Amino acid sequence: MILVNIVNKKELIRTAAIEVIATKGFYRSTTDSIAAAAGVSVGTIYNYFKNKDEILEYIFQTELAHRAAIFTELKDLTVPSLEKLQLFLEAHFTEIKANPLVGQILVRERQVGHDALDGVRAFVEGIPQKIASLLQLSIEAGEIKPCNPLIISAAIFGAVEAVVRIAVFTVDPEERNRLLDQAPVELVNFISSGLAK
Helix, strand or coil, rough: HHHHHHHHHHHHHHHHHHHHHHCCCCCCCCCCHHHHHHHCCCHHHHHHHCHHHHHHHHHHHHHHHHHHHHHHHHHHCCCCCCHHHHHHHHHHHHHHHCCCCHHHHHCCCCCHHHHHHHHHHHHHHHHHHHHHHHHHHHHHHHCCCCHHHHHHHHHHHHHHHHHHHHHHCCCCCHHHHHHHHHHHHHHHHHHHHHCCC
């Protein structure tokens, strides 16, 4: 029961921090404002996190864990690797669609110097590595022409971030959803046409 309470409180703080940081930006957010949004005392926050940086890291770590779980599920599917890539992107964009505030944090806060934080860096490096592994499988299966998977995965990651940035800062929710729904197919079509054998 104690572990459940710890997980619930930590998740409550993370959820509140997403709302506060997405609304105010990281530098204008305070542990006081996060505590108020979570309905807990500031002392409770410090039971789980040393500072605001750790909260931001935890947000990125949680998002990376979600993507890693999706990737693990896809690895065992018996479909072409580019199809796995499309499914991976669909899952990623679905997560963003479900919580655009997370998308705002993922693209905005990593751009303002937080790449030095381990949790942020793990996300920024981890997603392209997963994409690169799918590309490598595609090369080995003869689905695409030989290329440097790390370079191509970096380009894909940049394109994914650009789509997320445009979508989550779009005022019209219908337009945001349309962009996020179309992005996986459009990106994979673009990639596969450039890498077609």
